[in-house]
Amino acid sequence: MVHPLDDGFAGLGGSGRLNSYSTKQDQLAANLGWCFAANSAIVDPTAAVELKLYKIKKDGDREEVKEHEILDLLDNPNNVHTGEQMRHLHFTYMNFVGESYIHMLDRGAADFVPAKGKLPLALEIFPAHLVQFKLGTTYTGSTVKYSGHEYPLPAFIRDLNPDPANPFFGRSIVKAGALAIDTDEQMKQWNRGVFDNGARPSLIFSTNDPLSDDAYNRWKQQFVDEHTGTENAHKPLLIEGGDAKPYMLSPTDLDFLASREFSMKEILSMWRLSPGMLGQVENVNRANLDAGIYMNGITNVVPRIRQFVRQLNVTLVKVYDPTLELDFVNPVPEDQDAKLKTVTESVGKIMTINEGRAKYGMGALPDGLGETLYMSNTNAPLASIADGTARPPLASPPVSAPPASDTPKKSHVGVKKTT
Template sequence: MPLFQKPRPPEIKDSRAARLIALTTSGRPQWTPRDYAALASEGFAKNPVVYRCVRMIAEAAAATPLIVFHDGQRALDHPLQKLLRKPNPEQGGPDLMEAFFGNLQTAGNAYLEAGGDSETPEELYALRPDRMTLVPGPRGWPLAYDYQAGGRTVRIARDADGWLPVLHLKLFNPTSDHYGLSPLEAAAFAIDVHNASSAWNKALLDNSARPSGALVYSNREAGDRLSEEQFERLKAELAGAHSGASNAGRPLLLEGGLDWRAMSLSPAEMDFTNGKHAAAREIALAFGVPPQLLGVPGDATYANYREANAAFWRHTVAPLVERAARAMTAWLEVKFPGVRIAPDLDAVPAFSAERDALWARLDAASFLTLEERRRMAGLEG
């Protein structure tokens, strides 16, 4: 061994995809097998209903605490619990899970990558779904994942024990074996209608005082025709004094045989407002968000806001978080034997009324032992 051997630089834990993110400066990401960029642009970025639905679901799901059980006992100091609390140097647990659930709602696919140099994962990262490509094995099961960014590709493959350091959670898709179906795709037509309605409203505002009809000139002595000078003067007057938002509602002064004849349908005749609200309700339906929580009028499914909020948590958020917890348990129990991840629904204020009713029933059941009551209440150990 040489006496003056140069020391090796210290190893730094990091995501294998992180180095590509810093090199990404331009270029449109390619989505397989659908155009994710168009869905994200037209749906999430340009539609307030979709934006609010995704944010509500992602924030609510991320706000639900994840707890770790080891051999049936709650383990507050378990390394996996610490990992979920602080998954990487840049994010806390709720921040990571918000990105994870947001990707799932936007793309129908969500990915977590485990990083670190030891045998057990030391860091977790949420990877962008539009940059991920599944590499199937001979039997169709995932063999590896390719992460593309900045014109480069990193393959994240299975380790020596056959464990894949990528968790892929996807929504059910009847036409694909490897990729999930996004709620954005199911609501695509409703999103187009809602966006078109907003574009119509914007155009109506910009051109509100421009006549949506015809000016008819009647003068038999002039042959029912305007002279070139009169025509140009009329055009200039309409463009300067009767177009644009600042001139909205300004009346037309007709003279010299001019008569106004409307030629377009009014928004009321086109049922403009009701159509836009119907599209908003369809979008909310695809995401599982009660329209009442979005302020969309015309929906009386729930008697009040509190019932709608409880239904949102019970039928949308809770199943989503429980599914993610089960997937994370199946993924990480290989590295952390004997563990189970579960959502702490008792910490969610929306379920307080249900929990109070359950505890009251258990307290009245005198024929049950204390251990049986704790087990039925979901308290283990």
């Protein structure tokens, strides 16, 4: 019989609470362990992407605007955060909560109403896990409640990852991967509880007879004194009374390494990251790491910054001036091997030498030497073929027999040599 441990003894076990991450607060609380590392691997490069402002001309071409109050506002949104820090928070909230709220402030801390030729005085980001969004009869008639105050939705740059079950609200990566994340967290807490509150004895005696209060109290004190903490691990523990039977505990009781590795891979799959991006470099070479960085840029960084820029354009920039457009510098690194292969196979055929050199920022060859394309197989310049000056290469002359002689050669066949 197991004695009821209902007196808070030694912290045995944990709450056992399974976390479904149903609330925003719980979802943001998952910003630790593998989720923290995965979020950092995505958010750090995304927040650092350079933003550009362009003027749209009547012919559709764009001209970059290097200095503008919009760029100043995005670089220095408020007295607390830089532009990069605010974007870092924005993308973190989008990952963990599925929603983000950037409040536009007017003078006197009033709510800003977007209008042509008007920009907010400052931008501040609200803690998305503490915000309550109330959907109105129309979307623009909705309200945002935070810290006891209610704000009109048009005063916010609101972004979200739409939840298919309720498209007006966001769904986070944590919510979608709740089971895998909680399984990993439960394993960590179990291991920690074992080491912190009761190092595992290597031998336990159990009994079918109930223990008296005195016997139980002595056993409890013995456990606290001699079997709590890692320094007391593997000491035998005796439970007295009745028919006692010993049980050996397997060392695999604490072996969660394989399970945690599986959980790590499952969690990273939900974040669409390779383990190498988080420093897990076992069986990973330079090519794998480069591929991981490249794929992270394509699948994680670009979609997030593109959506953020589009939201800024719709909510703020285009309202201020329809001829302005915010954009970003593509952060995806170029595939140098593919580029070199393309240039090598194309130069002289569909690309001139000068065009190939331009791909690497090199100048043209002098005197037009790099402006020629060649016909395949003959290596004749296309220009000479077009004007008819090119001639096909001459074939080698056939091997002919030696000329016949009028005087027949003497034959030595049948001639007897005399002395």
